Amino acid sequence: MTRRVRRVAGFVGALGAVLAAPLAAxxxxxxxxxxLTDAASEPSGPATILVTDGKIVSITPGAGPVTADREIDLSTMTVLPGLIDLHTHLTGDPGGDFWKEATEPDEWGVVVGAKNALVTARAGFTTVREAGSGRDTAFALRRGTAEGVVPGPRIVAAGPALSIIGGHADINSFRSQVNDVLTSGFTCTGVVECAAKVRLASQRGSDVIKITATGGVLSQQNRGLEAHFTPEEMKAIADTAHSLGLKVMAHAHGARGIQQAAEAGIDSIEHGTYLDEAAARAMKANGTVLVPTLMALEGVSEALGKGIYTPVVEGKIRAVQPLMASLVSRAREYGVTVAFGTDAGVFQHGRNAEELALMTAQGMSNREALASATTEAAKVLGMENQIGRLAPGYSADIIAVDGNPLADVTVLEDVGFVMVRGRVIE
Incomplete structure (x- = not known):
């Protein structure tokens, strides 16, 4: 080996050692x-939060001297835990153009998702549950935000939703040949096949299993909003998911579909539009959480009469409008736990926090609404020891606002500072 080669080899080896070494925290x-450390507490006076390596180290009253590499001045603001949205679709934007399924590649969803991840984080949401996406788009986006390549929230991703053949979340309304090409591969019939598709979703990387337990408002088929899966199929899905350590979230509108999903052991009901006493009692008895997504109806209602949705979809939107105005109060009447989720993507991303005012309009206090988007949402994710409050050892998911959200929850619609996993979102 020549002297020059030895010098180059030595340089490369040294460079490799530097790159392999962890950066100083x-x-x-x-x-x-x-x-405001959590929704059950009261705002403190001035305090200093120390963050190292993405974790909260300490919260100390006052503004005394500390040892830190840098300081962030939020001395005029209220600092609180980052918000959690349990129902988003980061990889999509609102619109009624169902035919885009046949013209836009899945990769485009990652591009759209990167844009929406930043918008969502800037709005104060430091964790989201991605409630149905293309086969790999949400998983790619999840990795991007986790590694800091894409600025955005922590993502708990479902991937493609499980559906009955021809149901909500299955591709339809195209020629049969096109439907066959575009199918997600996650439709199932019977308990054996449905259990197998849960295992397939787990293998592919799903953090949570999403199913469409009933028909949908925005799907092109006008076949009602009641149960799609049989009770036995839903139980097979829930049992299989739980055996793998995964929870199940069920898109469900019709009352009997909601009731059957709850009785099957499914963990959360998304939307819950036609919730009645029997369905609510089943949810309460089985510990099933309601994620009401009030902003979804708000968003699609704003688009009525503008040629965005087909006549079939417009008819379904108008049919459900009267019911959503009392959904949260109906659920709470029977003791059902309500957790925060918006269905962002059905409406414009970044408006997520407007859901809080819709919840308080139905009888929740500001404190209860804030808890639904922090501590309660963290429990739904099984992450209550990591996120949802500010405490030593918790992830440094931190936001700041002007004012006190316990006095006026709408201050959370204008977030002035966001940190996700210790990274400041500019």
Missing amino acids: ETVAIRAGSV
């Missing part, structure tokens, strides 16, 4: 005007 001091 930076310690950041956040100087807060007030800290």
